[in-house]
Each structure stands twice: as structure tokens, then as C-alpha cells.
Amino acid sequence: MSSTTRPYGSPSLGTTQRDRDRSVRRRERAEVALIALCWVSVVVAVMLFLGSGRPAQVTDLASVVTAAGIVTGLIGTDLLLLMLVLAARIPWVDRTFGQDAAMRLHRRLGKPAVYLVLGHGALLTVGYSLRDGLSLWHQTLSLYSGADMLLALLGSCLLVLVVVTSLVVVRRRLAYEAWHAIHLVSYAAVLVAVPHQLSAGQVLSGSTPQSVYWICLYVLAFGSIAWFRFAAPLLATEEHQLRVAAIETLAPDVFSIHLSGRDLPRLGARGGQYAIWRFWSRGTWWHAHPISFSAVPTDTSARLTVRALGRGTERLARLRPGTKVSVAGPYGIFTDAARTAPRLAVVAAGIGVTPARALLEDTGLRPGEATVVLRATDRSQTFLWDETKSLVQDAGGAVIEMIGSRPAEESSWMPLEAIERGATIASVFPELQESDLFVCGPAEWTDLVVRDARAAGVKDRQIHVERFV
Template sequence: MIDTARPTTRRTPLDRPPAPEPLPVAAERRRAATRRRLRGVDLLTVLTWLSAAVAVTLWLATPGSHTVAGIGGWLEAGGIVAGLIGTDLVLVMLVLAARVPVIDRLIGQDVAIAHHRALGKPVLYLLLAHGALLTLGYGIGDGTGPIAETVALFGSQDMPLAYLSIGLFVVVVGTSIVAVRRRLPYEAWHVIHLLSYAAVLVAFPHMTTGSVLGAGSWQRAYWIALYVAAFGLVALYRFVLPVVVTFRHRIRVVGVEPIAPGVVSIHMAGRDLDALGAHGGQYGVWRFWSRQTWWHAHPVSFSAVPSRNGARITVRDLGAGSARLGRIRPGTAVSLEGPYGLFTKQARSAPKLALVASGIGITPIRALLEDADLRPGEATVLLRGSDSDQQYLWEETAELARRTGSRVYGMVGPRAGSAESWMTEDDLRRGVHLRSVFPDLLDSDLYVCGPQVWTDLVVAEARAAGVPEHRIHQERFAS
């Protein structure tokens, strides 16, 4: 372990942090905030499943839903229920991806997107079951086979759109599988993923022309309200608000500073950037309006808390898209969606703070340390790099720690090859573990950011050590 708590140089001037509030006051404020947030998460979960339950209940309350006769009738009823639940969850997926501020404050945008992706396969299975069960049920009622019934259904006014909708969902979910997505360029995957909006829209005529959502029924009014709410949130927070933020703050690139091989800090200027309300640890989705970069949005953390007129991000070359950012010229206009994320001091509930960063994962850690109100000895920081070239912003971070009386340690070297570990071979051999680096780990909030496999190993050890789930915070960028 290398103690880097006494750097010899500074990269940027740092303001002295404000005096922290008294311990009892801070502890009670954090506990109250955590209770409110957890209650809000529970409420979101209840509302999600309640929306599906209401959809099914309204159908059960309509005349004719109880007159189910024979195997064909039961298959049709099962198909209708599967379709109602599946469509409801599709709209939930849209809301989770809409970057709604209240959802971001409760669970973080990265967690919301994780839930969005997790719902993909169940929704697809429900919609496939909807089509298959109805086809079988109608076929039994008409005395025909599945193929003949499918051909007959194609002659209906709304069914071609229904089949098109399911086909689009198959494409979207299929390309979202990790193994497939890694083979696709980001731009191609993003365009394909936008088909999910088309899939939901083309299914709407099928819903309203059928007998289930009859004109003038409560069901029709309920589903129209759901569609309006879901697409309204998407339009507001994915399109309208980013345009307003962009024109209000007028962000421009003022300089690109090389930090290490393949790593640059992009310095930006704008108007009233402190009004963004960004907290240390948050990220934005940035779009740089140059000929080479305008078509690619980049989810990147602030590497310093924005001031009134300036902001900074630090980017590593991880592919063709991020590599182009190092060649951006001063004066380039910038669009911003955000800030997003719950990787902030607002998520704290414990008296101590443990920060762990690897590689470019230092960016939210450094900004979080700058933003936190800390007493001497309250925070401990562990910085990890595969070699000396990966010590991005270490000196700044150590200077911030010195000013707040925090401890900073460095761990340099390739990951151990003798065992699955987040540490170097030397540290593993010496018996280093999270509890030895962070003696107060069980009284700490743990913030981890780095490569996902490495982060998972750190989090797994923290859970095994007994750190409560609500005190483990990890950043996963999501666009």
C-alpha cells in the first residue's frame, strides 16, 4: 500500500470546505433522509405493481370478462391478462428510462436503468404469451389450427400493427443482451433501442380497436392516461428539459488538458452553472457539437463540483467515441442532460465515509470528496491503479484529503492472478482486505467506482463483511 496523502503539486486551486455541522445534527439528518428515501423507494415499487393490478382489475370488472367457457375461453382470458400486464410494464420501462428527477433522487438513474433492462425479458415473454394464447384460444373457438388462425388474424384491421409491435420488441430485447450489445457500435445499438418507443406506439391502435378497451369505458380512459403520462415524461425530461438547460447555460469548451496517456480533462465555461444543482459524485450526459462528436452522447461524471461559471469532466479513451473527445476544440458548444445520480453525500446514512476508486472511476470520488462536509478522520480514500500511468487526479484528491483531514492510500499494480480479487498480488499475499484499509467499515457509507468486474468484487467483499445494502453505493453510467 502506498500512502499518497502528501502530494508535492496541485493541479487546480481548491476552496476551503465549509465547516461541518455538529455530529448529532448531522447523524439525525442523515437517518431521517435515509428513512424518507427508503419509504419513497417502497412507494415506487407499490405504484408499479398497483398500476398492473388496476389494469387487470378494470378488465375483470367489465361485463363479459366472467363468461369464460371451455379451454379456448381460458386461453383467451390468459392472453388478455398477459397482454395487460406486459403493456403496463412496458410503460413502466419507459418511465424508468425517462430520467425523472424524483426517481433519480430515490434510486439513482443508473439503478433505474438497471431495472429498466431487467424488465425487458419478462415483458417480451408476457407479450409473446399474449399473442400465442389468444391465437390458440381463437383457433379453438373457430375450429382452426394456430397457423390458419394467424393468417386469419392478419386480415383484421389492427393485427398487423400488433405483430409489428411484438417484432420490434424482439429486436430491441435481442440486441440488449450483453453478448450481442458488445458487438454492436454504440450508435447502432442506440438507434435500435429507440425502436422500443415505436413498438409501444404502434401497439396502441390494437388496444383501442379491440373489445377489451371499448369506447367510453374506464379501461380506455385508464390506458390513455398511462400512455399520456409515460410519453409525456419522456418528452419532458429526455427532450424538452435538456434543450432548456442547454440554451439557459450556454456551455462551451474552453480547454482540453492532457492528464495521462489517453486521458484528458475537458474544461467548460457557461452561465450560472451552479444553478444546475450538481452535487459531487453526479454525472451528466454530454453532447459536444463538433463534426466528429455531435451524434454521440457521453455519460461522464463531473470531476470537480461546478462553479458559477465553470465545469470540468475527465475522460479516458475507452473507444472511438471517447477518443474523439480529446480532439475537441475550444469554443465547441455543449449540450447537457442532467446532472444525474445518487452517488452523492445526500445518500449517506453512516458517521464515516469510505471511498474506493480504480482508474477513471476516481472522477466521481474526487468530486464527492470535494463536496462532502468532513471532519478530520471522518473519511478514508483508497485509490487503485494498474500502473503509475493510471494515477489520474491522485494529487488533487490527496490535496482535498489533506485539507479535510482525511486519509488517502494508493494501491498500484495489476490485479492478482492467483485468486479472484480486486487487489494486487502483493496486497493479497500480505492479507490486505477492506476491513484492514477501512477499520470503521461497518460504521461507514462505502462508495465504489471503477471497472464493473472490479467494482463487483469490492462490493461482494463489503457485503460479506456485513455492510448494509443501503450503505453501499456504486456508480454505473447509463445513457
């Protein structure tokens, strides 16, 4: 382990810190508002049903069970549409919470939504069975004899497939391409339920407040998907005319993709962000890649740095100059805009150095503001380290290199040599509680850094994470 001489003193808070405090408060209020909107949406869906006159028909056990089935279906569908909004990559949502946070909420809503939709089908079957005096088997055959109900059943099966493939044990066995393709069917799963809502549910029919609400929610969900996931990226791709300029090999499985284009600052990319890239060559056009910028784009150039983790990313190393590139984004709040404290602490491992290097370039470091730990198992993983060290040291900051394997018997993110010297996260970053901690690297390793930071008293709002496979 080696380090530079650590400068003394810290920058004053000044106006910059006051601006950061105001920004933090705005983000916190916005986060509460988004969660509240999700709850309000569910409450509105239920209240509109209660005001539709349908509850007046609840007179016996059969109608009670049927009404319960309708309510569970409405809540489940409402949650599914909210999930689509969260997955639409709406810029306001991304700037406020980050795409990772939005997708965490998206995943949290997934299982309840599917359970409610399945409960909807089961309760309606039981309710109709009680009403008609049929066995559950015969009622099921009768209920799903129509085309709209068969589509609703298909939608439920597709949703179950999405949930099953989201389980960690299953997700790890699937290629990214297969997992992504399966999750695209969630759009189809919601769409195929529309005929059911038109006929059986009567939710979208007429011009009642209930139908207006559901039509608006459907338009918001699918309109957001259509614009932000498809139309906006197409327009950005056409505007910037991105092409592969060159491929630069940095290590046996690591390479940089240099891009050329026009008016690239209009992308609005901040150091630390990533975008979704599609490279239009024969072997790569069908696969979209989330890749971080490893340098802040100039007017006519951008750089991505990639570690080959599978066949999809391996093919990118063989891209030819002139290959057309599509872009969606940028995304993420792993940027200077997310900072809350006067000092900056960065821990980066492996390919995690890419967003860290771009973040440091974009920050405009003040003298002595930053302390950076660069972590690698061996010297072959020190790509982009020279650039990163220059950015920090030119601003009078400290860079600490940690090279070596972690001890097998101990849960630590540091190498054995550092542990034997008594190094801790508090000794590496003596002003850690007055710092924003940016951590980027493998997911399991990152969790260990975050664990130590929290144990040292760092607040969650000061911890910013970018995880890599």
C-alpha cells in the same frame, strides 16, 4: 503501497447523523412505494378488465383461452409503459433511487413484459382458432391480415430485438451507439400497438374507467419521455449556453474537457453525479455520452474527465474551443446525500477517480472523517490523484495508494504487494462498519470490492457504487 498517518477519533453523530437516518428511512419508504405502485398498476389493469363486462362472455374453452390472451396482453402492455416511465429520467426517481437502480428495475421488467406480449399473441391465436374452427396456420393468416394487427406484430418483433440485444453476451459485441439506437425502438414498439388497442382490444375506446386508466398511463409514459428526455434538456442547454473552453491531456488516453457557461449552479449538480452530454461538432453530434463531473461546477465553468474507450470518446479529445454542448441531467445518487454513516470510505480505480474526486470536494469533510484508497495498475493511471489527495489530507483524512497488478491466480481487487503484506479491506478501513463505502471503477473490479465489504459486515445501504466500462 503508501499511506498517510491515520488520525484517531471519529466525528460525533450529532444532528447530521440524525438527518442522515431520516433521509435513509425516507428513501427506503419511497423505494417500497415505487415497487408497490408497479404492482398496483398491474392489479388495476386486470381489475378494470374484470369489471368491464368482458369476462361474462367466457362460456367455453375458446373464450377462456381468449380471455387469458387479453389479460396477458394488458399486463404486458402495462409493464412496458412502466418501463418507459422508469427510463424517462424523472428527477424524483433519480434522487430517490439513482438512475442505475431505476434502470435495473426497468431491465427486470423487460423479459416478463415481452414474454407476456408474445403469450398474448399466441393465446389469442389459439382462442380464435378454437372459436372459428380453423387450423392455427389459417387462423394466423386471418388474424394478421389487418393493418393494425400487422403493426402489433411489428411491435412484438421490435421488443424481441430489444431483449436480445440486452443479453450480456450480445451487448458486449455491440458498439454503444448501435445498442442505444436499437433500444430507442422500444418507444416505437409500444406506439405501434396503439391502433391494435383501439380496434381489436377496444381498450382505449369510449369513456369507460378502463379507457381513462390506459389513456392516463400512456400520457404519463410518453409525456415523461417527451419532457424529461427531450424538452427539459433543450431548455437547460439554452439556459446555460455551454461551450468547450479547452481540452487538457492528463494521460495517453485520458483528458479533461473544460466547459464554460452561465448560471451553472442552477444545474443542481452534486459531486459524484454525471450528466448526458452531446458535443455539437461534425464527428460527435450524433452520440450522447454519460460522463461524470470531475469537479463541482462553478458559476461559469465545469470540468469533465474522460477516458477514451472507443472511437466515440476518442473524437472528444479533438473538440475545438467554442463547440456547443448540450446537457441532460445531472443524474445519480453517488453523492454525499446518500450517506448513512458518520465516516466516509472511498475506493477508486482508474477513471473511477473522477466522481470520487468531485464527491470529496462537495462533501465538506470534517477532520479525520475520510479514508480514501486510490487504485491503479501503474503510474500512468494516477491522473487527478494529486487533487484528490489534497482534498482529503487538507481535512486530516487518510489517503492510501495501491499501485500494481492484481494476482492472476487470485480473485482480489488489491495488488499483489498489498496481499503479501496481509492487507484486507478491514485493515485498510478499520472503521469500515461505521462508514459509508463509495466504490467507483471497472465493473468486475468493483464487484470484488463490494464482495469483500459485505463479507466484512458492511450493510448494503452503506455501499454506494458507480461502475465504469
